[in-house]
Amino acid sequence: MRAAVVDRYGPPAVVRVAEVAAPTPRADEVVVRVSSAAVTVADSRIRGARFPRGFAPVARLVFGGSFSGVVEAVGSDVTGLAVGDEVSGTTGASMGAHADLVAAKAKRVVKKPAGLTHDDAAAVLFGGTTALFYLRDKAGVKPGQSVLVNGASGSIGTNAVQLAKHFGATVTGVTSGGNAALVSDLGADQVIDYTRTPLDEVGERFDVVLDTVGNVSPASGKRLLRPGGVLLLAVADLWQTVTAHGQVKAGPAPERAEDAKLLLQLVADGTLKVVVDHAYDLVDIAAAHERVDTGHKVGNVVVHP
Structure with a gap:
């Protein structure tokens, strides 16, 4: 499968798309085929080693990612989610949402309300x-x-x-x-x-x-x-x-499934409007980072694997 890979700190050009092994779910995980994933200020800061003062030694440990897509495989202990479900969620410390497929803890994944776009679902969570x-x-x-x-x-x-x-x-x-x-x-x-x-x-x-x-x-x-x-x-x-x-x-905000459910429902019922600055194909992930780096994006930037 294709995934955005960063193997050294630097400008947006260090982000490249490569073929990597597809994930298989652990017992408590699901594998999701990603339709949309957010590209955030956190992504930009980590890629460019622009960490808030004092956080550089642990920056990789607190970085996450938000995504929306369709369940492709479920772990043996997972209940309440099935192959084919449209879901949204976050990856926590495992990162990896800028890819065709992402493995995530089932407790971090919730069903996406019908009628809500994957772009809006992925963008609102961060x-x-x-x-x-x-x-x-x-x-x-x-x-x-x-x-x-x-x-x-x-x-x-x-x-x-x-x-x-x-x-x-x-x-x-x-x-x-x-x-x-x-x-x-x-x-x-x-x-x-x-x-x-x-x-x-x-x-x-x-x-x-x-x-x-x-x-x-x-x-x-x-x-x-x-x-x-x-x-x-x-x-x-x-x-x-x-x-x-x-x-x-x-302090950091937790990534809780109940909060994701609430936010997605607020978007679905029209209470929250999601602002998407620009959507990029995965092959243009470096351009997405460039847009975030300008400091002038409005709302959210997303990529489509």
Whole structure:
């Protein structure tokens, strides 16, 4: 089968498509023929060795991948999934979703709602699980609260704007002027163009501030909070992650099947809109990495094996 292979750090050109052995499922796994897989900032950072400060020694251990496709084989202990099922899921530390076939733990795979495209299913899981975890679990966003989303047009941000609105919050999105209309269409009550108004010049204060970019420090973020507010650092270095406490929250988002089911259903019923910047064929995987590397993708990039 074909798979994207990276055997050294470097620019997008180091990613190549090669013939590799097809996976066979272990007892607790399924093998899925991939229809769509997300190409994320995490992929780009690992390929280019651009890890958050302090994370380089363990970066490969925390990297995952999201995909959607059709079950081709099931392990002997797997129940509830069968060959031919349309499913979506994540690979966790095993990576490998940019391929014709991927083996994944059955507990990380859920059935895809009928009518939902594979592109939307694969794309929502990476940013959606992070946005959901931080807003719902870390901050407990409630109706009537105010939420600032820094990086509102990215894969996490586009989901965060919509989920915060779903939870009843008033949402302010921070993005470039060119993406302001999109962020407004996703539900933001107010949009700040960071090229005109840097965050350190924002006078308003918020109950929750979610940074999805990595340019907000605990000190600068706290200045944007109301008393009792919560600062969410979805992109934090090791020191920030270890020292986060009290009103500052950081750390990796878990990949839970129940969260995937919820997100997929929210997309299926129209509550969540998935923003796909561009879809590439697997043979163009280097171009997909190039697009992510620009830092200007809107929403998600996907590949079609």
